[in-house]
Amino acid sequence: MSLAARTSAIAALAAALLVPLAANADAAPNAGGWVGAWVASAQRPTAPIWYPTWAETGFADQSVRQVIRVGAAGSQLRVRLSNAFGTSPLRLTGGTVGESAGGAAVKPGTVRELTFHGSAAVTIPAGARAASDAVQLPVTAAEQLTVTLYFQGATGPATYHNLALATSYRAAGDRLRDQGAQAFADQSLSWYYLEGVDVTGRDPSVVTFGDSLTDGYGATWGADDRYPDELAGRLAARGNTRPVLNAGLGGNRLLSDSPCMGERGTARFRRDVLDQPRVGTVIVLEGVNDILGSQPGATTCEPPTPAVTAADLIAGHRALICAAHARGVRIVGGTIPPYQGNQSYTDQGDRVRQAVNQWIRTSGEYDAVADFDRALADPADPGRLRADDDFGDHLHPNAAGYLAMAKAVDLDRL
Template sequence: MLRIATAAALIAALTTAPASADADTGRWTPAWATAAQQPSADVWYPTWAEKGFTNHSVRQVVRVTTGGSTLQIRLSNAYGSPLRLTGASVAKAGAGAAVQAGTLRPLTFAHATSVNLPTGRQAASDPVRLAVKAGERLTVTLYFQGATGPASYHNLAQTTSYRAVGDHTRDLGGTAFTETNSSWFYLSGVDVHGGGPAVATFGDSITDGYGATLDADNRYPDALARRLGGRRPVLNLGIAGNRLLSDSACLGERGLARFGRDVLDQPRVKTVIVLEGINDILLGLQEPTPCTTPATKVGAEDLITGYRQLIRAAHARGVRIIGGTLLPTKGYAYHSDEVERIRDAVNAWIRTSGEFDAAVDFERAVADPADPDRIRPAFDSGDHLHPNPAGYQAMADALDLHTL
């Protein structure tokens, strides 16, 4: 079994950030956010992260989950080399890489068109006037004149990003953007003035949206955002392949280590939904790969100890925390009786312990009534582990909005 020898140190690290983001940001509310990852060799498909950019414009599309009349964008250089951003712009997205006429706004940082971003730092743009509504798509274009080196990124964007040679931050059309990718690079957040307190969704590929449709925004957090109708923004802070207790060179820092930065440091987050642990179970019983080293065997008790650390950290910052049960895995390539035993014990604790502020039974929402250890065929993406868009909608529908 895994021993979490540094539990006290982890809790201290999670709870020593500023007590409230509101005091530092005024009325800035995150309308969209993602979790940064270390640049690595291609995980499931080619990305631009490992080589980075030189004299490139990168145009990235996001969908905001609440509205406002003024916005700012946030960049993260959590990993990689010291960064110089030469120029940037934001606009309402058009078709493909094009933007809507009359909506393009140049971005500045401390009133300068460029900004230097040391490794491990973040930067927010100066505010710009651009009214957006919940559900609208924005395009952020970043220009890097010099070589960036390996780029901090988010691997599984499930959204098309575009690249062009040269400075095309002010292009309305998309003709110059001849290359595409499905990751986000350096972009970590879009904030608006106003809006309700944010709901963060935290977890692995099932939160990140593996099995959803490219460019369709039909992950479970997207479906939850539509249910809330812009009254409260919903932030997707999942990382595909992520584990609660173990770091990965490719799949993000362990959930215990990144929870403070990715969730609690977001402005105005008041609720977090946690769905993480299945990768700890599955990968701990497989032969390790470069992306899954260390492959440490864990039991239900180890995961419960980790959940308790998240609960204490959230409560120390005044954040409500909801636990999601782990989804069925029967039929998945690495399913086993041992996986099922651990998963069942974890889910029983989430449902009955009362230690989370509330629980959402994602397992029962997508389970096959004829075989509850298996995802219902109508909700299965095909790998028997990840839901399809209908399954993600069922997960969002399972959440009692009053628990938020």
């Protein structure tokens, strides 16, 4: 790609990311005095990627109970649902939210009905989202909430988030007000239709945006020890109440779409970052899947793409920087960790990674840098993950590695 073509591509990407938000509050979560407390990046329903899911078939006369951990305290909350990848309108018969009592159980006395413009039911057009009315349920930071959705009619394939690293539950019939877990016998490791939970709050959020290294593949199931979780813990330990939102999407690429792994980062940045309420800072960690996707070993879910260059990836990063700055959002660049030893490693791909990392560190175009590469690299062999931080595939960190990533973020630069 020529310099002129790259310049044109950056301008086109940035322009697409800067389309004005819709005035409707359901379409524009920034409306009102809300701050994001939890988020999941939506993806297209597909065959199972890492785990079996209910996304391909969807739901009919079933209740889906999902447990999430909110990152901010507030006296009120609202729940956001997404039909981003639906091909027909989604009819939600009813929904509730309450405090988790562990597993699929809900603490007695905490179940609250969700309403949408005063109605228990809502129809969400294909490609759209809906935000509930305010719910009077005070929450604290790091508290677990349970959201239950009942679909009387058939939904068809479900917009979802595959890599939840948490358990969701399913029961036959309307179980919206069940406090016990007995009816919820079916389990899944994904989230469905649930896009976000917002609370009334003052402190702007930090959004972590990236691929499986942000989503948390290799972290401990159910333990909330992904790098964004650990970053939130570091902030809380300093008395900082800013929520940290995880907009990671396993397998995601910066520059190209994947049938299974979601829209390219330059396309979903607006929905998953800029559309979140009261975003103050975003940390970007993208690019390794673009490099791996142009190497041998690509799959149906990750089809091969033309060999990506460092200049291509830098152009994509610049589009995100331009869009964030235009919205007044601070943007931190994360360097790409090493992956030598992974089955898709090549020397050429690693040269691209190192060139991109050098640009992130030295160009000054990001407002700050989180050097995940140096935090995870083996000092004796910097092209590899440190053995104690390696999940085992030489690409993803384990829980200790995710903690090291969180410690690589300078809290004073957020």
